[in-house]
Amino acid sequence: GENVEQHPSTLSVQEGDSAVIKCTYSDSASNYFPWYKQELGKGPQLIIDIRSNVGEKKDQRIAVTLNKTAKHFSLHITETQPEDSAVYFCAASVYGQNFVFGPGTRLSVLP
Amino acid sequence: GAVVSQHPSWVICKSGTSVKIECRSLDFQATTMFWYRQFPKQSLMLMATSNEGSKATYEQGVEKDKFLINHASLTLSTLTVTSAHPEDSSFYICSARGRDSSYEQYFGPGTRLTVT
Numbered sequence A: 001g002e003n004v005e006q007h008p009s010t011l012s013v014q015e016g017d018s019a020v021i022k023c024t025y026s027d028s029a030s031n032y033f034p035w036y037k038q039e040l041g042k043g044p045q046l047i048i049d050i051r052s053n054v055g056e057k058k059d060q061r062i063a064v065t066l067n068k069t070a071k072h073f074s075l076h077i078t079e080t081q082p083e084d085s086a087v088y089f090c091a092a093s094v095y096g097q098n099f100v101f102g103p104g105t106r107l108s109v110l111p
Numbered sequence B: 001g002a003v004v005s006q007h008p009s010w011v012i013c014k015s016g017t018s019v020k021i022e023c024r025s026l027d028f029q030a031t032t033m034f035w036y037r038q039f040p041k042q043s044l045m046l047m048a049t050s051n052e053g054s055k056a057t058y059e060q061g062v063e064k065d066k067f068l069i070n071h072a073s074l075t076l077s078t079l080t081v082t083s084a085h086p087e088d089s090s091f092y093i094c095s096a097r098g099r100d101s102s103y104e105q106y107f108g109p110g111t112r113l114t115v116t
Helices: none
Strands: A004-007 A010-014 A019-025 A032-038 A045-051 A056-059 A062-067 A072-077 A086-094 A097-101 A105-110 B004-007 B010-013 B019-025 B030-038 B044-051 B067-073 B076-081 B090-098 B111-115
Touching: A004 A086, A010 A019, A019 A086, A019 A105, A032 A062, A045 A056, A045 A062, A072 A086, A097 B044, B004 B090, B010 B019, B019 B030, B019 B090, B019 B111, B030 B067, B030 B076, B044 B067, B076 B090
Parallel strands: A010 A105, B010 B111
Antiparallel strands: A004 A019, A019 A072, A032 A045, A032 A086, A056 A062, A062 A072, A086 A097, A086 A105, B004 B019, B019 B076, B030 B044, B030 B090, B067 B076, B090 B111
């Protein structure tokens, strides 16, 4: 079955700096890769996603890149703000079925 | 758009009792709903997938007789934890996928279950 690894497990950046979180997956059939932000005591919020027919997608300060050959995808957050502090999860799935989540990255943005 | 609610947001029950958690899609019809479990500082683990009007499909290791899932309508799914034990204490989160959003899943706010 699918296995998703995520690094780093914790990340601290200064406000205004960029943050990068990387995930690798094992199942070459996976074709949908969402990223979720989870704040303490709340459910995950979809922030960006990418499908396997696209190499990069951007939405304001957030971007995701996908390397299908290497089976890894990354989340890039630019101009970080304190409200970006949360736990971020990547996931991989085949056609949106059976999401397999990474273990999460705790991002702290220091003012 | 794509709002999912859960009720209750937290519940405390005694060991041996059953508790029901509701998951509703508020502004779209959810053809598929998913139930996840999350332990503190850990990732989300898929428990089961349910399609409206069909029996739920459970992941390996999840007891279907203990975690009863009903997806009776396009906007409501329920998870009943039967004969709860302290080890069932966890954060339960549902997600929903609409007929128009082919891949995206939208998550509810979660329900914190504590079994004493």
